[in-house]
Amino acid sequence: MKSKLTSDHSLGEIVRVLDGANIIVHGFDGVISRWTTGCEELYGWTREEAVGAVAHDLLETVFPVPLHEIHAHLRQHDIWAGDLTHRHKDGHVIVVAGRWVAVRSEAPSDLVIVETNIDVSALKHTQTDLIAREAHLRSILNTVPEAMVVIDETGTITSFSPAAERLFGYAANAICGENVRCLMPQPDRDAHDGYLSRYLTTGERRIIGYGRVVTGLKKDGTRFPMELAIGEAIANGNRIFTGFIRDLTSRHRIEEELRQAQKMEAVGHLSGGIAHDFNNLLTVINGNLEMIERRLDDVKLRALLREAQDAADDGAILTAQLLAFGRRQPLNPKLADVGQLVSNFSDLLRRTLGEAIELRTIVSGAMNRALVDASQLQNALLNLALNARDAMPRGGRLTVEVSPAQIDADYARMFPEVRSGSYLLISVTDTGVGMPPEVRQRAFEPFFTTKDVGAGTGLGLSMVYGFAKQSGGHVQLYSEPGQGTSVRLFLPATAAGKVHEDPAATESKGVADMPKGTETILVVEDDARVRRVAVARLEDTGYRVIQAAAGAQALQLLAAHPEIRLLFTDIIMPGGMTGDELAKKARVARPDIKILFTSGYAEPSVAGRELAAEGSWLKKPYTAWELAIRLRELLDERSGSLA
Template structure:
């Protein structure tokens, strides 16, 4: 604001000094020349700054008080010469060193001897500045809170008219503040709440009966586009200018409901996975008994019709073993052989097989974005998973269509992890498989990964395809997502952790062969620990036929007692999952304490010990049920030799 011109006053030095002495007790007056040297210093200034008159007079005021101006001293002097006055806020320093905030007013006074001086009156506004600073800090804090909290804020008057609508509320409801302010809050509600809202509000004002105000509750909101969403509403009440106003804080519950539903689904899948894994484990024990006895019978029979029947039964047992592999895959307990692989090269090489499998009426496309798509994965299991997805896509496109596989590097951030609690943040390689088929309904999507669930005709599928994919991806440390709409197709996204380098795992060659082969044997003592008596008898019979001295027990505690008594035991052959309070891996640890040179061979209907976190098991020191006699014979000799 420009300073208005004030006519300069004229007085004598004596009169000016008398005025300062008379009024200076209640006022803070400094008289200085244009050179800044102090000629008069009132008693008020002594109290305000701590400097006595004798200490101040003759000193340069700006040096004494370390003045901080809002503009240059030259500009202030120019205004004084042109307008004979200047006012503004400045900062001075007290004699004790602290700052004093001052509202200053300067006027030019012409003395009778022809000299012009500046009369400055100062008011200490430090307390006011402090109060303003606190108010500004609180306002800034409040603005920061309102800008960062996820809740939307809406203020209405006692007639239900919106008078304030925050930025978060604009985003949540999809409407600008200018478009809703001045209108009734019921426009943000679906019926029946929309029609009943004004009645709720007037009844509260009339009776004081609270239903929402002062309480938090879950209600339904309606966006500008008509879509509805669940929201948590908290309403507070106050009075401003004699009128009641109500402030509502709204939290969108859509993401929370989705997370809760995903968590329930994950818990259900985990429970079903444990159940199917347990069934597969018990089934593998049965297959071990069946195939083992068939194998021993076959070895003693001459070639003939009965041999053919036995081999057919063995083939059926083999099919049962493949079925349990799928169940173990869903239960995340299948044996994996993860090696370093570039998914771009792996899927590209697999495309020709998929093209032949899908037929000519399916347009197969593979898109690879970027390079260096390294992951640690069991390549054969991944190809099997992709084949299952592709076969499902083919069945969903009976008249043909398009199947597109895209591979690229992605980063899953904290926001994504909040939506999917089981997901960790980091770099992943994404395999996205999209078809143009009939799609899935919400009900089908909800059960798509459950074992034995299928939409195909009876006898057309086992319902284990997608469940196996789900279990394999989870066991590989990845994440699986399903997107589908009826009539628009389906997309399955597989996220696998990206790695820079890793050591390839040693592969154990397949040792399966005909039961009539000559099997390697020995004369060492083997301790067999197996809780299932039928499985134990098969193992004992096989080892005995190979020449070993066999000792059998049904639990880990009995095994420890025998190990303490018999130093001739060369190998411990133990099941991993056993009742009685001690598992096979715990037995192995105790046995190694007693006998550091003892060889240990594990067996299980689940996966290898290392995949369950049992790192003490070395490669080649385990057998997955069901196993053949040669599997057992070769593995025992590898350990003992």
């Protein structure tokens, strides 16, 4: 391309006519030959000061690319444009949009550059400020726990915050452009457009407001309570609505647990008071029966009297159970080896269960010492064994396991009444009929029973609950219909009982010391609270986590994400597919995948699952350390080894 030809006179005439513009004429050596009045005003240098100086030195020019590349571009194309940074005579920075044109004068070797500059400093400052504000806003949205969803006046989603992605399960790029109805269950889904249309037409503020509690719908179909606050704004003449959403699931769960605890406490006080009064009545009854017995010679009447005494003794046992539930039963705690105590008690349990039920006693650890009332502990075990026997009318297996346990801060946060620390765990697990959710929820309530009239008082589990709480411990129940039941009794361990404690499970070591990884792990857990804790633990140690609430969803994710290295799944899950069935199908599709099971039962084989028994598994509650170590053991194995 040929450079434009112009005479020196013509060039001077152009500069004179455009004197008010910012025009600099200089050679390829940068020496200024013409300097307009506009440049004097923009840069502060007079024409006399500028002409003859090197432009790049005078203005301290900062180029976007090396100067020699600009010169080469000009020789080939005649024109170059780009942003430049100059400095005013007083030192402040000026950003200009520069346009350089190579002009050839009448002498073929005389090539000059006509440089025109437009001051864009204010625009650059505005852009920089806008970028900073956007970054600040994005950091806020990424940090704030509340989800944010923005819609237009047609209900179309235009913005979806990271918190909203985590809450609803949709990716922003997939949900933007869809109608916000997809985040609502019926009947709100059908009613939403009517609310929006009515507001736009009449101004009726059904959709605007703060603190409204509504129901949300996640991508996986889960409904959840949420608090919704909606604001309105006008942007570029268009109306937009911004909704801030707070997940109330945890709050409702805590409120329900608090109500349940208050109810149990109230019933405990009531039952304790009744038991004390009833004990007074029994004292009178037993005393009078004893005095009558001394004066009674009739054999037939003595038989009737003994029946009355037996009934009074049963009443005394009943009041003892009421007192235990109300935490008013006087305990006589002594330092005892719980493992030895349970082993010695096994013979009585075996006779109680009968021949149709196999009893297995497992004691882990050399020393399992706790400060406990031995008779009350045996009474609790007997009640649990009787319940298990009734749940296995055609026989089965009962497993009693004693082992050290560590409850860490993550587990304690899920159950507000539990403190972290060292415990002795006594698990009583049966292979019986199990409990549906509605029964499991009320299992520890006094007088609640599913047995026939006259077959039980409904105080067995409530007595166990009261004994554990009064001993400073904790009780947890795992049960699924058809899968059996596991009652787990946590008793605070004494210092001597910590001998077996795994150093990796202690709270003294921080997250920084844990074994870490970067692999992708699929977590499958139907309990949302447990799943959230597992995901948080894995992400804290560097893993990429994909999560599912059921087996069918997990298989879909496994097919869509070939990068998944390990499947971490609960064994017992509702929805038609158990954890070991999921593992079998996963291994068919991905023979190389590692599998780690978790279970609230005493052992995986309690559900009759051979694969679960063969595989690696963690017993709930597991600590973050136990999970981190087990993952690395599996992931660092050779590819051909079994998980």
